[in-house]
Amino acid sequence: MNEFDLIARLTRSLPANDSTVVGAGDDCAVIDLGLADRWVLFKTDAVVEGIHFTTAALPEQIGHKALARPLSDIAAMAGTPAHALVTLGLRERFDADFVEAIYGGMRALACRHGVAIVGGETTTNPERLLISVSVLGTVTKGRSPLRRGAQAGDAIFVTGELGGSRLGKHLDFEPRLFEARWLAGSFAIHSMMDISDGLAGDLRHMLHASQVGAELLAEAIPVSRAAKAGARGETSGRSPLLAALADGEDFELLFTVASGEAVPLLDAWKKQFPELRLTCIGRINAGSGLTIRDKRGVQTLTAHGYVHFS
């Protein structure tokens, strides 16, 4: 049983209440606590030594990543993060300076985004360091783009460049908070999420939630230099395009808008964020699958995050 099957099984019959706007299944939970114009966003995320980072990572990078991941989920909802709690699972022997440097990495990121670290706890996790961060934020009521909002005909956009994140970016990426809020405040974004499991896999989640299909344009996919460098170093013969489709940990925004908005949005983006690439990579359709078009025609992309690509 893989992670997605397990989650599907666990979330079948969760207790709910009247104030839950969106429960399990989107980037954040969305809660209506009775504020006049804001919803509350609630998210938790954990990083584990040996899985999300290695012992070669600097403590500041580990702290940065531990907080940046849930902030990226707040970004995916076009939200503003406000408060964080930090749970540290520490090895039996730990170096207090190392732990303080982890906090240093979190503190720097938190300060840039106005996030207060309001507590947490320490426990023992004897074999490996684990950090779980919970974040509370808010978003303008009704202006949080969900995964389920994609519509046939929408243009599909992605920020930045994809693939090869594990060569470095996954430790120092900046969550796209400012960009996401600007997008949701300036255009009718139909659907949005952050890319954590890889473009193909995450887009598949969006299509499933929205009950639509999509076709990507192979030559439009923004392949990162790291994906190209990684492909050169690989003996598997895996292409840079496959890395950009499947690698994961990109933490870029994936979103859709009505096709008529695509050009005005691109123009406005270039003025607002001239340093950050934004690319239209394909189109939502009324089908149910995910296909990719290249010089040889249209092929189907299969499986969760991993694609069998000739």
Place this chain on the structure above:
Amino acid sequence: MNEFDLIARLTRSLPANDSTVVGAGDDCAVIDLGLADRWVLFKTDAVVEGIHFTTAALPEQIGHKALARPLSDIAAMAGTPAHALVTLGLRERFDADFVEAIYGGMRALACRHGVAIVGGETTTNPERLLISVSVLGTVTKGRSPLRRGAQAGDAIFVTGELGGSRLGKHLDFEPRLFEARWLAGSFAIHSMMDISDGLAGDLRHMLHASQVGAELLAEAIPVSRAAKAGARGETSGRSPLLAALADGEDFELLFTVASGEAVPLLDAWKKQFPELRLTCIGRINAGSGLTIRDKRGVQTLTAHGYVHFS
């Protein structure tokens, strides 16, 4: 460096913001999101296999404990829990039925207290099961008793009976949510917290936060049957009273009120909660230490949670 020293070091210079009413250092963070009459409570807590439960525990008990611990912290603030997120750190090989039964234990408790489980995530923690639960709740503005509110002359109360929790209660205790809200709604509770590290250690935290001292009455401490049974089984000769003072994981409420309120409060409590013991165990004073009075006179209680008691 012990846990308390590390936390003191990490929380020296945390990023803050205007909406934080109470940050690190109390049972929950308290946040003012702009609701007319409510503050938001925010708490996270983790349980780890081999530390907070053994492999002998039933999965339903593990799930119950994982959620009940942060709910007990919401109770300590006289709050109402509303939403929870669950992070599962699963061993490399896990049994999906076992994991689903963990959720079953959480679900039953969540339903009793109107808590919606609004998502979470699964990750791998190869050597041992870890569950981190984050909870969001609310409390009437200005009616959340903090650790720092104890005043000289206050009567000190504790609910239930103390000690020996690890013989069983720690896996099936009920967080004192109804009782705490009734207390804060009916009386001017000066200070409140839940007992997780042991009465002596936790009361010490309250005294430190309030800059006061206290004297306990040895014969008033409500010693549980489990503490007595545990003491009989021990070769160390540790007394049941010491177990009640130091064992931890009681998850009872510890609170103080002005001495003039003590008798009316006890009378009203007996009518409201006839099944649950409430005991006045001592008095806050203007000093700075924690002492205990028994037949032989007054002795000092020392150290964090552990006392050297003759």
